[in-house]
Amino acid sequence: xxxxxxxxxxxxxxxxxxxxxxxxxxxxxxxxxxxxxxxxxxxxxxxxxxxxxxxxxxxxxxxxxxxxxxxxxxxxxxxxxxxxxxxxxxxxxxxxxxxxxxxxxxxxxxxxxxxxxxxxxxxxxxxxxxxxxxxxxxxxxxxxxxxxxxxxxxxxxxxxxxxxxxxxxxxxxxxxxxxxxxxxxxxxxxxxxxxxxxx
Numbered sequence: 001x002x003x004x005x006x007x008x009x010x011x012x013x014x015x016x017x018x019x020x021x022x023x024x025x026x027x028x029x030x031x032x033x034x035x036x037x038x039x040x041x042x043x044x045x046x047x048x049x050x051x052x053x054x055x056x057x058x059x060x061x062x063x064x065x066x067x068x069x070x071x072x073x074x075x076x077x078x079x080x081x082x083x084x085x086x087x088x089x090x091x092x093x094x095x096x097x098x099x100x101x102x103x104x105x106x107x108x109x110x111x112x113x114x115x116x117x118x119x120x121x122x123x124x125x126x127x128x129x130x131x132x133x134x135x136x137x138x139x140x141x142x143x144x145x146x147x148x149x150x151x152x153x154x155x156x157x158x159x160x161x162x163x164x165x166x167x168x169x170x171x172x173x174x175x176x177x178x179x180x181x182x183x184x185x186x187x188x189x190x191x192x193x194x195x196x197x198x199x
Contacts (some may be wrong), residue, residue, distance in 0.1 A: 003063035010129035015056045015191055020047040020128055023055070043138035046130060051139040053129035057121060059113035068110035072103045075099055084118040112184035119177045122147040 024047035035041040076099050084098040100107075122145075130142020131152055146169050157163045 001067055003080035004067060008060065008121060008124040011056060011060060012124035015105055015124060015128040020052055023047060023052055039137055040139050043140050045140050046142060048130035048142055049140050050129060050136060050143040053125045055122050056128050057118045060121060060124060061118050064117055065110050065114040068113060069107055072106035072110060073099060076102050109184045112180060116177055116181040116184060118178060120147065122151050126151050
């Protein structure tokens with residue numbers, strides 16, 4: 001919960017000064033040597049890249065998903081676990097059969113909520129993704145997200161067509177985010193945060 005409260009600008013600065021140099025010097029060369037036969041892992045290494053943006057987003061949404069998932073797993077009734085133990089199930093079987101099967105829809109909802117947070121993220125990703133408007137074939141290449149296009153271009157949007165294009169990008173981003181969050185809320189409400197439908 002403490003990590004979820006860290007502002008995205010702080011994570012972006014950490015990404016620029018700590019994560020990106022480490023990725024450029026250590027992880028990316030190793031990935032290119034190990035997986036360089038795949039087109040996604042070919043090309044020059046810049047540091048700021050699509051992969052760096054994905055990693056910073058993962059760092060941001062994991063605390064949210066973890067927090068919601070923990071509450072969902074806590075909501076599994078104790079009788080569910082006790083019944084499985086009474087039938088002779090091992091600890092792993094109780095977790096797999098009684099707990100995870102009961103909470104799987106809520107866990108899916110938690111992941112979708114995290115995805116909704118990732119879709120709307122602007123600053124941290126803009127700082128580490130490289131802001132290149134071309135579609136890249138490699139994960140090591142710089143890229144752009146919808147939110148970073150708006151953040152970078154809005155101050156320079158002088159004409160009506162330019163501004164209208166940015167508003168259109170914002171509308172698409174808003175629509176996608178609303179659909180994803182609505183799907184997550186529907187999953188959580190339908191199943192009451194668990195895998196069992198409410199009676």
